[in-house]
Amino acid sequence: MTEPAAKIPSTLTKSAGVRAVAGGLGLHGLMAVLSLAMVGPFVWMLLTSFKSYSEAADPAWMPQAFLWQNYPEVLRVIPFARFTLNSLMIAGWVTLLQVFTSALAAFSFARLEWPGRDRVFFLYLGTMMLPGLVMLIPTFQIMVHFGLVDTYLGLILPAAFSAFGTFLLRQFMLGIPKALDEAAEIDGASKWRIFWDVILPLSRPGLVTLAIFTFMGNYHSFFWPLVMMKTVDKFPLPVGLMFFDSERGQATQLLMAGVTMSVVPLIVLFIFMQRQLIRGIQIGAVKG
Amino acid sequence: MRSGRSQTRRLLTGLGFLLPNILGFLAFTLIPLALSFAMAFxxxxxxxxxxxxxxxxxxxxxxxxxxxxxxxxxxxxxxxxxxxxxxxxxxxxxxxxxxxxxxxxxxRPGLIPGALALATLVLTGSLLALRAGGMSEAGVWFVFGLTAVTALVAGVFTGGTIYRTLFYLPHFTSGVATFVLWKKLYNPQTGPINHALDPVLDGVTNVIRAAPGWFGVGLPLLAGVAGTLLAGWQLRRLRQHWDDATAGQVAVGFGAAMVMLPAGFLLFWLGLSTGLAAGFALGAAAILTILIVRRPRRWGPVCPVDTGLSAEIALALGLVPLLLLGAAGVTLGPALPAVAVTGIEPPNxxxxxxxxxxxxxxxxxxxxxxxxxxxxxxxxxxxxxxxxxxxxxxxxxxxxxxxxxxxxxxxxxxxxxxxxxxxxxxxxxxxxxxxxxxxxxxxxxxxxxxxxxxxxxxxxxxxxxxxxxxxxxxxxxxxxxxxxxxxxxxxxxx
Known part of the structure; x- marks a missing residue:
C-alpha cells in the first residue's frame, strides 16, 4: 500500500503539488490521531492522578482542580521510595550479571574456535523455546531448599543467566572483523585481554541494547517477586502497587499517581535510548 | 599429538568463558526441568x-x-x-x-508550513471550545487537541520519529502498570470507555428504532454471504499459486473452514444445537478441503508457504469481523424489537x-x-x-x-x-x-x-x-x- 513515493514527474503541475501537500497533511493528521489513541490511556492516567477521592468515581476525564498532593500522599501511604529502590536494585544487579555472563558466553560462541561449539550453541538456542512456566515450580522448590525465599538473591540469581542475551550478543560480536583479534593475538594478548580490551568495547551497542531489555523486563517483573517475596519492605514496585487495588480498598487516584511515578523513569529511559534499542532489536532478530 | 593438545586447550578456553552461563543453565534450567518432569508423575x-x-x-x-x-x-x-x-x-x-x-x-519530509497552520487551527479551535464550554468537559478536548497537535508538529519536524516513539510507548511501559490502568479504563461505572460508549450506543438504538423489520435478519445474512464470497475468492487465489504440499493444504483447510462457518451459524440460527451445527460445518469444511487437496495433479502444484500464510492471514483478517458480525446478528437478530424498547447498555x-x-x-x-x-x-x-x-x-x-x-x-x-x-x-x-x-x-x-x-x-x-x-x-x-x-x-x- 505504501511504497516509496512515486517519482515526481518533471511536468509537475500546481494541482499535483497541492494534492501532494494535502496528501501529506492527511497522512500526518492520521498519524497524529493514531498517536492520540496510543497515548490516550496515559492521558487519562495522568488526569486521574490529580483527582480527589470522590471525583475518582466520576467518569469525566478532567479533575475539578489539580490536586498535586496525591503524589506525596502515595509516598506517605506505601513505602513507595523503598519499593522503587528495591526494583531498581534488583533490576540493576540482574542487568549487570546477565550482561556480563551473556557477553562471556557470546564471546566463546562468536570469537573462539573449539570442538563442539556449534552443537552447544544450538542447545542454548533450544532452551529459548522452553516455556519458563515448566521450570517455575521446581525453581521455587530449589529456592525453598536453599532458604532463598524472601531474599533479594533469590530474585536476582535465576535471572542472571540468559540464552536470549547470549544469542543477541553473539549476533553483534559476529559482525566485528576477525582481523582485530588476530592482530591482538600477534601482539601477545591473552584471550581474556582480547575479550576485555578489544571485543567488549566494540560490542557496546549490543551491550546497551541487552542492558535496556533486561533492565526493563526486570523492572516490570511481577510473577516471580509475587511468589518469592513475603516481607513488604522487600517488595518491588509492581507488587507494591497492588496495595492500591486490593480487596480491602480501591484508591484509583493514588493508584494512578503511583503508576505514573513508576512509568516515568521508563519513558525517559526510552526516549534517550530508542535509537540504540531499535538497532539492537533489528540486528538481533533479522540477521538471526 | 600437538594438535590434540591444542584442541583440548581450545575446548577448555571456550568452556571457561562459558562456565558462568553453564552453571546457571544447570541450576535454573536443567535441574528444574528434570525435577518438573519427575513431579508430573x-x-x-x-x-x-x-x-x-x-x-x-x-x-x-x-x-x-x-x-x-x-x-x-x-x-x-x-x-x-x-x-x-x-x-x-x-x-x-x-x-x-x-x-x-x-x-x-x-x-515525505517537509510540510512544515501546512502542519503549523493546521496546528494553529486546532489549537484555536480547542481554546474556543474551552472558553465556550467551561473547564471540565471541554478541557478534555483541549488536552486531546494539544496532544494530537504536539504529535503532529513534532512528527512533521522529525520525519515520523515521534510517531514511532508514541506508538512504541504502550509496549515499552507494558507490565503491571498497563494492566492496572486498563482495569480502571474498563470499569463499567467509573471508567472512561463506557462513558464514551454511552452516547454512541444511544445513537445505535435510535437507528434500530428507525430501521425496517427485515434489518435484524437481513444484516447477518448479508454478512454471511459476504464472508462466504470473500473466503471463496481467497480459496481461488490459493489454488492459483500452489506449489508446496503441506502448507498449501493447511491454508486450504483453514479457508474451507472459513467458508463453512457462516453455514454453521445459519444452521444454528435455524434451531440446530451448537454441537450439531458446528459438526455439520466442520464436516463440510473437511470434505471441501479433501476435494480441493486431492485434485488431479495436472491442475498444478500447491501454494508455497508465504502465499499460503498470506492468504490465511488475509482471510482471517477479512473474515473474522464479518463472521463475528454474522454471529452477533444471528444471536441478536430476533431480539432486536426488544432492544429497540430497552436500549443498548454498554458491556460490563x-x-x-x-x-x-x-x-x-x-x-x-x-x-x-x-x-x-x-x-x-x-x-x-x-x-x-x-x-x-x-x-x-x-x-x-x-x-x-x-x-x-x-x-x-x-x-x-x-x-x-x-x-x-x-x-x-x-x-x-x-x-x-x-x-x-x-x-x-x-x-x-x-x-x-x-x-x-x-x-x-x-x-x-x-x-x-x-x-x-x-x-x-x-x-x-x-x-x-x-x-x-x-x-x-x-x-x-x-
Missing part, C-alpha cells in the same frame, strides 16, 4: 510434603495427566488460551500497518463472561501494534530492494498490487518469525493479566493455562497437577516449534 502436594509435615511422596504414573484430560475445566482453560491467541492476526496487521504508515511518513467488560476475553484482547492489541514487531517490520521494509518497486511501476501495478506482489512476499520471513514467536508467547501468556485484572474470572473465562498452573502450583499447592499441566504446555510449544522449523526454514532461506 507424583502426587506431590505443598500442604502434605513440606519441611513440617513430611509424608512420603508417591509415584502415580500418568494419573495427573488423566485427571487433567478428564477435567472439563482444563479444556476450558486451554480453549481460553487459544481464544486469546486469536488476537494475533490483528496484532500482526496492526504492526504492519503502523510500519507502512511510518515508512511513508519518513519518506471485565465483569462479563463473554466480554472479558475480547476486552483483554483489545488491550493486548493496543500494546502490540507498536511493539518490537513494528520495529522488525520497519527493518524489513527498509531492506526491500527499490528495484522491485521500480519494476512493478514499469508493469503499471496499482498500489494494491504492489503491496500483494512485492511488499507482502518480501516481508514473508519477518511475518513468519513474528507469527511463530507470537504463538509461542501466546501459549504461555495471560498470567499477569489474569492476576492483576480479573483473577481469572468471571467464571474462569480469563483463566489461561499459565494462570491455571500458577493457581495449582502456588495457591492450591498441588504441584503434581501443576507440573503435569506445565508439561502439556511444553508439548504444545514443542510441536508448534517443530512446525516452525519445518516451514519457517523453507520460508526464510528461499
Amino acid at each position: 507424583t502426587d506431590m502436594d505443598f500442604f502434605r510434603h513440606n519441611p513440617f509435615r513430611d509424608e512420603p511422596i508417591r509415584f502415580v504414573g500418568f494419573e495427573n495427566f488423566a485427571w487433567l484430560f478428564g477435567h472439563p475445566e482444563f479444556w476450558h482453560y486451554l480453549r481460553n488460551t487459544f481464544f486469546l491467541m486469536l488476537g494475533l492476526p490483528f496484532a500482526i496487521a496492526g504492526s504492519l500497518g503502523a510500519a507502512l504508515l511510518l515508512t511513508r511518513v519518513g519518506r 467488560w471485565l465483569g462479563d463472561y463473554s466480554w472479558a476475553k475480547p476486552a483483554i484482547m483489545l488491550m493486548a492489541l493496543w500494546a502490540a501494534i507498536g511493539s518490537n514487531n513494528m520495529i522488525l517490520y520497519l527493518a524489513g521494509l527498509s531492506s526491500i530492494p527499490p528495484e522491485l518497486y521500480e519494476a512493478a511501476d514499469m508493469d503499471g501495478a496499482s498500489p494494491t498490487q504492489r503491496f500483494w506482489h512485492v511488499t507482502w512476499p518480501q516481508l514473508a520471513p519477518v511475518t513468519f518469525f513474528i507469527f511463530v514467536m507470537g504463538i509461542i508467547h501466546g501459549l504461555q501468556g495471560g498470567f499477569e493479566m489474569a492476576r492483576v485484572m480479573t483473577l481469572g474470572g468471571p467464571a474462569g473465562s480469563t483463566t489461561t493455562l499459565s494462570y491455571f498452573i500458577y493457581i495449582e502450583g502456588f495457591e492450591t499447592g498441588r504441584l503434581g497437577y501443576a507440573s503435569a499441566a506445565a508439561w502439556v504446555l511444553f508439548a504444545l510449544v514443542f510441536v508448534l516449534s517443530l512446525l516452525n522449523f519445518r516451514f519457517g526454514n523453507r520460508g526464510t532461506n528461499d
